[in-house]
Amino acid sequence: MSCEKKPVAPCREGHDMPISPLPPEVVAQIAAGEVIERPASVVKELVENALDAGASRISVEVRNGGIDLVEVVDDGCGIEPEELELAFARYATSKLRSLGDLSCIVTLGFRGEALASISAVAEVELASRPPHLEHGAWVKVRHGKVVTKGWRGMSPGTHVRVRELFKAQPARRKFLRSPQAEARAVAQVMANYALAYPHVSFSLTLDARPYLHTPGSGQLREAVASVYDADLAAMLVLVDGEDSGVRVQGLVSPPGFHKGTPSYISLFVNGRWVKDRRLPRVLEAVYQGLLPSQRYPVAILNIWIPPAEVDVNVHPAKAYVRFRDDEAVARALVRVVRQALVDKAGPPQISLASSLKGSDAQASARGEGGQATRDALPTLQVVGQVGRLYVVAEGPDGMYLIDQHAAHERILYEELLRQIQARRPALQSLLTPLVVQTSPGERGLIEEWLDHLRAHGFELEALEGGAYLLRAIPQILAGRDPLASLFSVLEELPKRHVQGDRVAAVIACHAAVRAGDLLSEAEMRELVRRLALAEVPHTCPHGRPTLVRIGADDLARHFGRR
Known part of the structure; x- marks a missing residue:
């Protein structure tokens, strides 16, 4: 059959292409x-x-x-x-x-x-x-x-x-x-x-x-082991909870493990595999601050909802659904999965033999491996500092290496989030307000982020000629050069891509102790104490691990004691 274009009939009475039923x-x-x-x-x-x-x-x-x-x-x-x-x-x-x-x-x-x-x-x-x-x-x-x-x-x-x-x-x-x-x-x-x-x-x-x-045993982990692999199936976190009549069941990856593609996210509604762009975005919100940029969790989740609350007759292929209450479904997904991560996700554990070789330990730090080992951080006894980078601590189950900068970032980030949620950012008022002279590019950044900067503690007042008056900075930046801090934050905002509050993450990064800072024993103890109180102590806002553990059994095997 020829696909040659045919002339379009004129729109007039008696034309030669009348409306008619298709064969x-x-x-x-x-x-x-x-x-x-x-x-x-x-x-x-x-x-x-x-x-x-x-x-x-x-x-x-x-x-x-x-x-x-x-x-x-x-x-x-x-x-x-x-x-x-x-x-x-x-x-x-x-x-x-x-x-x-x-x-x-x-x-x-x-x-x-x-x-x-x-x-x-x-x-x-x-x-x-x-x-x-x-x-x-x-x-x-x-x-x-x-x-x-x-x-x-x-x-x-x-x-x-x-x-x-x-x-x-x-x-x-x-x-x-x-x-x-x-x-x-x-x-x-x-x-x-x-x-x-x-x-x-x-x-x-x-x-x-x-x-x-797949064996058809009824065990989701066995199905995951058949589809992917047994190691991945073993490390996944069990999810099973209900919120407002919406039940969420399945398995998700702990914060220490992620993939470079979203193809490992499988979402189902009442057993139906759905290709819905909204639900993966909601799941990504659950992992805010837990994953690096452009990294994705592994998730196999079934959302159970009364059939009358979901319309599956949206498309002939039945791959898309419409919820009567989108917010209720999103809220349930966030709350149930987040609670599972808080309850079960722990610090990455590395094998001592692998750490001495280097490759597997580095992979764990990058997030390609890692295993959920406990519900929360145990009581840790500070031993010392290595290379002015890591705090060494002893726990009941082995040795912990804590990245001092990443750990402090997490602590400050959550502190800022609490202030923002309460709409009471802690400010450090300047004795003398400073005039901020800006280039056109810097002026555009300030204009783009002005509301966010103000909400996080930067009190900025627009002046004529494109300048600004800086009256206060976030309290956690106290002691640092106010103008340098503002410009450093502005410089980093376009570069940092975090699944969460980007401004808070950048401010926390600039306020945290640096790699190379020498910490006193009291400062190290306080850092460890506050990290243990964090809601998500195992990763920094950018998704990097804050700590890793080398198990006591692994140490004993390495030294021939077991």
């Missing part, structure tokens, strides 16, 4: 395009059907990225023989009966479009056997029309083969990515549903090679 085959193609975008869409729809059928085992095989073949086998309740052809009719479903059912959807599928959309763009062979029958029925549908049907021996459940996706729609096929990229998209779908349903055993085969298998 059924065109309607089918348009509808299929909304549901089936790529092979991963086929896998998603068929896996959701299997889950709705109560399957305990779901196996998927794809060839050539799913372009040549997608095969899904499950052990669910099956389809009655007389309903097999009806399953391919658009808007035919067993999951809805009335308009009122749309307000209380408890299944993953409900629109009755999956098989109709798939069969409009591919050849589909569907075989199914309910457990009470001895044989299964099967039907082959090609591009929306039944080709053949019959009976066959098979185990209870449903078996679907989808061949030659978009073969008759070359325009659609050319927009697919490479087979490798399409296979990765299929793997992502399978991984997410394996994490959402740990009680179901999932298996995925790519071009005859086993790619994924």
Whole structure:
């Protein structure tokens, strides 16, 4: 068919392109395009059907990225023989009966479009056997029309083969990515549903090679170990709590561990994998001040909410949802996950052998490793200072190395946050106000950040000619040059990217003790005491660790005492 542009008919009575209904085959193609975008869409729809059928085992095989073949086998309740052809009719479903059912959807599928959309763009062979029958029925549908049907021996459940996706729609096929990229998209779908349903055993085969298998034990950590790895599964923090009728369950990474991509964040609403931009942003807010810039947590979270409180009928692909009360869901997510992190996350633990080699210890400090080891900091006894950088302390379970600058940053940052939340920033008034002469660039920064600077303790008054009068500075900067402090903060604001209060983080950084400062024993004890009182003592506002622990057992093994 030629895509050559045709002249547009003039808008006048009697023109030669009147409004008319589209032919059924065109309607089918348009509808299929909304549901089936790529092979991963086929896998998603068929896996959701299997889950709705109560399957305990779901196996998927794809060839050539799913372009040549997608095969899904499950052990669910099956389809009655007389309903097999009806399953391919658009808007035919067993999951809805009335308009009122749309307000209380408890299944993953409900629109009755999956098989109709798939069969409009591919050849589909569907075989199914309910457990009470001895044989299964099967039907082959090609591009929306039944080709053949019959009976066959098979185990209870449903078996679907989808061949030659978009073969008759070359325009659609050319927009697919490479087979490798399409296979990765299929793997992502399978991984997410394996994490959402740990009680179901999932298996995925790519071009005859086993790619994924989960045990279906019902234990989320075991599913995570199968999808990612056992070490990651072991370090994740358990999340299980409720707030205002919204329950949040799952696993998240402790502050000492993070990734360079958000692809390790899997969010589900009532068991439905959702691609919602709002929820990941809410989760990032939970980790404010805990992660470095452009780093992301690992999270597998299921948000359970009464079905009447969420609209899943937003898009044909059912990948987006709309909440009746967005704020309640966000509040529950923040409170439940934050409480889990406060309760369980601890300082990174490094192996002494690795620390002597250097590589693993450095990785832990960068946040690529780390393990939650306790609920809070134990009582620490200060031993001394190393290189005017680290405070050495002894705990009941080993030796602690505390980064004096990062630890003081955390202490001051939380102190500033408390003042800001109370709207009472502690000020140090200047005996003589200072005139701040600015360059055009500095003037623009002050104008951009003026309200924030004032809220954090910089009392600035605009003068004619672009100058400002500085009357006070934050109290934690007392003793430092007021103008130098202001300009240092202004210089750092565009550079620092923290998941939290950027101005507070920059002020805390400039007010904290420096690397190279010699601390007295009393100052070290006070630093350790105040760090133990911090809400999040294990990282600085920029996400770097404040301390690491070398366990007593590790020390004993190194010196041959165990």
